[in-house]
Amino acid sequence: MQYSNxxxxxxxxxxxxxxKILDVSHSHGLTEIIDFSLCPKLEELILVxxxxxxxxxxxxxxxxxxxxxxMKDCKNLRMLxxxxxxxxxxxTLILSGCSNLDxxxxxxxxxxxxxxxxxxxxxxxxxxxxxxxxxxFPCSLVExxxxxxxxxxxxxxxxxxxxxxxxxxxxxxxxxHSLPVFIKGLxxxxxxxxxxxxxxxxxxxxxxxxQMTTIEGCISLRKIKYLPNEQQSRINYVGGNDNLVEWExxxxxxxxxxxxxxxxxLLGMCNLxxxxxxxxxxxxxxxxxxxxxxxQGLYQDGIFSTFFAGNEVPGRFSYKSTKSSISFIVPxxxxxxxxxxLNIFATYARARNYNDISPINHQLLTKVSNKSKGLKWIYRxxxxxxxxxxxxxxxxxxxxMENETILQCGDQVVVSVVADVLIQIKEFGVELVQExxxxxxxSTQHNTKSDPNHPCVIGGDLSMREHIxxxxxxxHSKEYVEDTMxxxxxxxxxxIMDTDEEDIGMLCRCIAxxxxxxxxxxVHLYSIQV
Numbered sequence: 001m002q003y004s005n006x007x008x009x010x011x012x013x014x015x016x017x018x019x020k021i022l023d024v025s026h027s028h029g030l031t032e033i034i035d036f037s038l039c040p041k042l043e044e045l046i047l048v049x050x051x052x053x054x055x056x057x058x059x060x061x062x063x064x065x066x067x068x069x070x071m072k073d074c075k076n077l078r079m080l081x082x083x084x085x086x087x088x089x090x091x092t093l094i095l096s097g098c099s100n101l102d103x104x105x106x107x108x109x110x111x112x113x114x115x116x117x118x119x120x121x122x123x124x125x126x127x128x129x130x131x132x133x134x135x136x137f138p139c140s141l142v143e144x145x146x147x148x149x150x151x152x153x154x155x156x157x158x159x160x161x162x163x164x165x166x167x168x169x170x171x172x173x174x175x176x177h178s179l180p181v182f183i184k185g186l187x188x189x190x191x192x193x194x195x196x197x198x199x200x201x202x203x204x205x206x207x208x209x210x211q212m213t214t215i216e217g218c219i220s221l222r223k224i225k226y227l228p229n230e231q232q233s234r235i236n237y238v239g240g241n242d243n244l245v246e247w248e249x250x251x252x253x254x255x256x257x258x259x260x261x262x263x264x265x266l267l268g269m270c271n272l273x274x275x276x277x278x279x280x281x282x283x284x285x286x287x288x289x290x291x292x293x294x295x296q297g298l299y300q301d302g303i304f305s306t307f308f309a310g311n312e313v314p315g316r317f318s319y320k321s322t323k324s325s326i327s328f329i330v331p332x333x334x335x336x337x338x339x340x341x342l343n344i345f346a347t348y349a350r351a352r353n354y355n356d357i358s359p360i361n362h363q364l365l366t367k368v369s370n371k372s373k374g375l376k377w378i379y380r381x382x383x384x385x386x387x388x389x390x391x392x393x394x395x396x397x398x399x400x401m402e403n404e405t406i407l408q409c410g411d412q413v414v415v416s417v418v419a420d421v422l423i424q425i426k427e428f429g430v431e432l433v434q435e436x437x438x439x440x441x442x443s444t445q446h447n448t449k450s451d452p453n454h455p456c457v458i459g460g461d462l463s464m465r466e467h468i469x470x471x472x473x474x475x476h477s478k479e480y481v482e483d484t485m486x487x488x489x490x491x492x493x494x495x496i497m498d499t500d501e502e503d504i505g506m507l508c509r510c511i512a513x514x515x516x517x518x519x520x521x522x523v524h525l526y527s528i529q530v
Contacts (some may be wrong), residue, residue, distance in 0.1 A: 065112030307385030
């Protein structure tokens with residue numbers, strides 16, 4: 001009886017002993033429900049948008065078979081009947097939008113043993129009533145939604161960890177600044193959502209979330225860190241995370257003048273204060289990178305990168321090329337020396353067909369192959385510089401390789417740098433970094449201070465990045481690699497299959513893939529000069 005003109009429901013003349021589902025949604029004139037004993041077999045009661053309904057009859061507690069109760073947007077509902085806790089079969093209770101609801105029966109917590117799903121979205125929980133309402137939640141809850149409840153750091157209690165069966169928690173659109181303490185004790189979560197919590201600044205101490213954590217629209221979020229020894233969960237984002245600069249086990253960025261001094265020296269950089277600001281691509285931003293910012297340092301999967309304008313490359317590079325790859329044999333080292341890693345640079349510019357409305361998720365990748373050992377590391381930086389019109393840009397990176405078995409004397413190494421059709425690689429080079437074993441070039445202070453989130457250097461435990469045996473994908477998700485393998489002419493596919501080291505100078509076809517917000521796949525064909 002949706003959109004009815006009913007004012008009263010359930011009179012003695014309307015005895016309906018077999019009724020199981022009653023839906024009077026959007027009956028805006030409905031003010032009261034008299035007696036539920038008239039429909040004792042009711043299993044579902046739907047009162048959505050009954051805006052004149054003020055209270056619910058006490059007899060609702062006698063509905064022993066009621067499993068679903070939806071009172072969404074009953075904006076004038078003031079309270080729930082105390083004997084509502086007698087609903088032993090109730091599994092789903094939806095109160096979203098009941099903005100004038102002041103109190104819950106405190107007995108709910110102990111008595112409603114079957115309640116799995118509770119939604120209280122849009123009920124503003126002021127400090128004086130929040131403790132009463134939140135402490136009334138039954139321990140049996142599997143799904144809890146508190147979207148838009150005006151929950152601040154002061155309002156949140158610390159004892160909701162008793163919701164030990166909780167698998168889905170939605171805290172969207174609340175003015176919290178940090179991770180509520182009780183979440184650290186929830187060990188069965190499959191879904192955790194902070195969508196559009198625009199004051200949220202940090203998520204430190206995240207527990208393992210088995211399927212998805214959502215941070216879309218958290219415009220103030222700067223840091224994500226997990227509980228010790230907890231595996232990271234998949235993070236879902238669509239945009240609006242422009243300020244996220246530290247994400248444990250993924251990346252960390254900081255101004256170049258804060259980067260460890262020894263690392264700056266290792267790369268041969270100087271005059272940092274005079275480096276002009278650049279445009280940077282941010283993977284979580286929902287806008288084109290039009291704003292310029294100071295030069296940044298990026299730590300990602302044991303690799304340090306920085307991007308800056310110019311074509312004068314600092315440091316010394318033994319191997320340089322304008323082609324797509326460089327091959328060399330690791331030379332014999334003095335007994336007192338060892339290999340610390342590689343320095344790699346690339347100078348690049350806009351391609352001729354580049355324009356300001358081009359997609360900003362370009363392909364810019366480096367691959368290091370140890371042919372002698374059958375190992376490959378393919379890296380795509382999440383952040384990179386966007387060159388201006390007529391401007392050259394330099395990508396300078398250091399690859400730490402502290403495991404002495406990864407690169408050894410006599411190994412054949414091939415390094416490649418490639419980009420998609422929108423970026424032209426002008427030149428790139430490689431330098432093998434050696435050091436005296438008694439003179440550590442990168443201090444241990446740097447390893448713990450500037451790069452605490454990425455202790456795994458190449459040759460360390462990168463098992464989470466080995467999506468194909470013998471090939472480590474740094475800066476790539478497993479899903480992205482699997483999708484790429486379906487399209488055998490893309491840039492990443494060519495790096496995987498070593499086709500970048502064959503047919504040098506040929507004109508090939510590149511598939512540039514871009515997923516739209518509607519999640520439909522768009523495929524564009526471009527030509528690319530390798």
